[in-house]
Amino acid sequence: MRLAVYRTDAFVPSQDMRREMFGGIVSVTFHVADVAADIVSRHATAALQLRVLDAGELLYDSAMLPPSPKAFQVATP
Numbered sequence: 099m100r101l102a103v104y105r106t107d108a109f110v111p112s113q114d115m116r117r118e119m120f121g122g123i124v125s126v127t128f129h130v131a132d133v134a135a136d137i138v139s140r141h142a143t144a145a146l147q148l149r150v151l152d153a154g155e156l157l158y159d160s161a162m163l164p165p166s167p168k169a170f171q172v173a174t175p
Contacts, residue, residue, distance in 0.1 A: 099127075100124070103123065104116065131157070134150050134160070147160050147161045
């Protein structure tokens with residue numbers, strides 16, 4: 099995640115003014131497996147399996163077993 103930082107907290111209306119007031123960029127990196135594991139651990143008492151896929155590539159799976167056929171599933175693009 100990246101955020102541009104400006105040397106003012108006032109609205110900067112033009113591109114030229116934004117360039118002039120530009121101070122730098124703040125960058126933060128999140129590791130998907132760590133974020134997902136934190137979400138799952140908060141619900142440890144519930145029967146919860148979380149799978150995160152990106153374009154079909156598995157990024158995280160809280161349980162390496164296939165989901166139950168009776169499982170409620172939600173897919174969000």
